[in-house]
Amino acid sequence: MNCELLEGDPDAATSERRPKAPATVNRSTQLLAQAYKLAIQRRRLSNGPVIRHLSEGGNARQGFFLAAEFRAVLDHMPEYLRDFTRFGYLTGWRKGEIASLRLKGVRPPTAFFRKANKRK
Numbered sequence: 001m002n003c004e005l006l007e008g009d010p011d012a013a014t015s016e017r018r019p020k021a022p023a024t025v026n027r028s029t030q031l032l033a034q035a036y037k038l039a040i041q042r043r044r045l046s047n048g049p050v051i052r053h054l055s056e057g058g059n060a061r062q063g064f065f066l067a068a069e070f071r072a073v074l075d076h077m078p079e080y081l082r083d084f085t086r087f088g089y090l091t092g093w094r095k096g097e098i099a100s101l102r103l104k105g106v107r108p109p110t111a112f113f114r115k116a117n118k119r120k
Contacts, residue, residue, distance in 0.1 A: 022054035029053070065089070 029051050036048030065073065070089050074082055088098050 021059075023056050023059055026053045026056065061092075 030053075033048075033051040036045065036051075039045040040048055074085060077085060084098060087093070088095065091098075
């Protein structure tokens with residue numbers, strides 16, 4: 001991530017970025033806040049700005065299907081998407097989370113899935 005530090009109000013930076021979702025802005029400004037905190041802990045700075053987070057209220061996942069509704073949708077999907085879609089329905093994982101899975105090291109009959117803790 002490229003970042004340019006400018007003198008001024010940290011809240012101005014968050015309001016300029018408003019076209020992005022609040023959660024996206026918060027992840028970006030969180031990195032900046034962590035950098036200031038680390039600099040203060042290492043005594044490179046004596047203090048830093050207060051960087052407030054935007055409200056992420058209403059960010060809950062939406063659009064859930066009942067089992068019968070899901071089966072009806074699944075019946076109309078191309079065959080190659082059905083397992084992918086079924087996995088997402090059963091786990092609650094998002095499309096990108098499922099697509100990032102790798103089968104390296106998976107040995108049948110049991111498989112354990114763990115999401116990587118990284119963002120692209």
